[in-house]
Amino acid sequence: xxxxxxxxxxxxxxxxxxxxxxxxxxxxxxxxxxxxxxxxxxxxxxxxxxxxxxxxxxxxxxxxxxxxxxxxxxxxxxxxxxxxxxxxxxxxxxxxxxxxxxxxxxxxxxxxxxxxxxxxxxxxxxxxxxxxxxxxxxxxxxxxxxxxxxxxxxxxxxxxxxxxxxxxxxxxxxxxxxxxxxxxxxxxxxxxxxxxxxxxxxxxxxxxxxxxxxxxxxxxxxxxxxxxxxxxxxxxxxxxxxxxxxx
Numbered sequence: 001x002x003x004x005x006x007x008x009x010x011x012x013x014x015x016x017x018x019x020x021x022x023x024x025x026x027x028x029x030x031x032x033x034x035x036x037x038x039x040x041x042x043x044x045x046x047x048x049x050x051x052x053x054x055x056x057x058x059x060x061x062x063x064x065x066x067x068x069x070x071x072x073x074x075x076x077x078x079x080x081x082x083x084x085x086x087x088x089x090x091x092x093x094x095x096x097x098x099x100x101x102x103x104x105x106x107x108x109x110x111x112x113x114x115x116x117x118x119x120x121x122x123x124x125x126x127x128x129x130x131x132x133x134x135x136x137x138x139x140x141x142x143x144x145x146x147x148x149x150x151x152x153x154x155x156x157x158x159x160x161x162x163x164x165x166x167x168x169x170x171x172x173x174x175x176x177x178x179x180x181x182x183x184x185x186x187x188x189x190x191x192x193x194x195x196x197x198x199x200x201x202x203x204x205x206x207x208x209x210x211x212x213x214x215x216x217x218x219x220x221x222x223x224x225x226x227x228x229x230x231x232x233x234x235x236x237x238x239x240x241x242x243x244x245x246x247x
Contacts, residue, residue: 001200001201001204003240004201004204004205004208004240005048005052005204007208007233007236007237007240008044008048008204008207008208008211010233011208011211011212011215011233012041012044012211014215014219014226014229014230014233015037015041015211015214015215015218017224017226018037018215018218018219018222018224018226019034019037019218022034022222027082027085028082028085028086028088028089029076029077029082029085029221030221030222031085031089032072032073032076032085032088032089033073033214033217033218033221033222036069036070036072036073036214037214037215037218039065039069040066040069040070040210040211040214041211043062043065043066044066044207044211046062047059047062047063047066047203047204047207048204048207050062051200051203051204053195054194054195054196054197054200055195056196056197056198056199056200056202056203057170057177057180057181057198057199058170059199059200059203059207060166060167060170060199060202060203060206061167061170061171062207063163063167063203063206063207063210064164064167064168064171066207066210066211066214067159067163067164067167067206067210068147069210069214070210070211070213070214071147071150071151071154071156071160072088072143072150073213073214073217074154074156074213074217075143075145075150075153075154076088077217077221078153078154084143087136087142087143087144088142088143090132090135090136090142091132091136091138091141091142093125093128093129093131093132094129094132094133094138094142096125096129097125097126097129100113100122100125100126104122147160147164148160151164163202163206166199166202167206180192180198180199181193201244205241208237212230212233212234212237215230216230
């Protein structure tokens with residue numbers, strides 16, 4: 001198991017080299033990649049910490065977040081233009097409008113909304129939200145596709161139907177995941193509430209795969225020249241998987 005953690009740390013070191021002396025982003029795609037690696041790195045560290053402490057179930061919930069992030073990147077970069085990237089960031093206006101709309105409908109927040117400054121902010125938000133919604137015709141999220149449709153469009157449907165579904169079971173307290181928390185052994189009820197090896201290795205594998213995808217995308221897009229090192233660590237990872245599966 002320790003070899004998985006070593007590979008994750010090596011991959012983080014490659015990511016650090018990709019970002020060494022990196023300039024400010026010039027467009028939405030560059031901004032998205034920098035946001036993604038920062039978010040993924042923090043989530044990866046939290047995932048590894050949970051796994052080391054035998055909390056694979058909760059680590060898998062965080063792993064789901066990195067998978068969605070890497071899928072979002074793959075889908076946005078499948079578009080050669082900047083349209084999807086702009087659509088992604090523009091959705092922030094819709095979210096802000098929704099939040100202010102709730103505050104306006106709730107009497108508890110009225111005192112925060114009555115000042116001229118607050119009224120101007122709300123007016124600006126509504127104006128921009130209406131503008132981007134007219135342009136992109138948003139539904140329930142930023143994308144014109146749901147998670148499954150995005151996964152299918154970029155060839156990730158197998159990952160979606162397997163690892164991602166397991167992660168969702170734990171994220172949403174799905175009854176399918178109840179078997180991982182209690183069972184009957186020799187006529188006695190056993191609650192699995194403490195540390196265990198359950199889902200630890202599986203989570204380390206899936207988080208490595210998602211993080212690797214983000215690092216590769218950064219290297220390729222910004223032409224960092226670390227393709228050989230990324231390929232080598234991917235090969236080491238595949239070989240480790242083979243050894244683990246045969247043991």
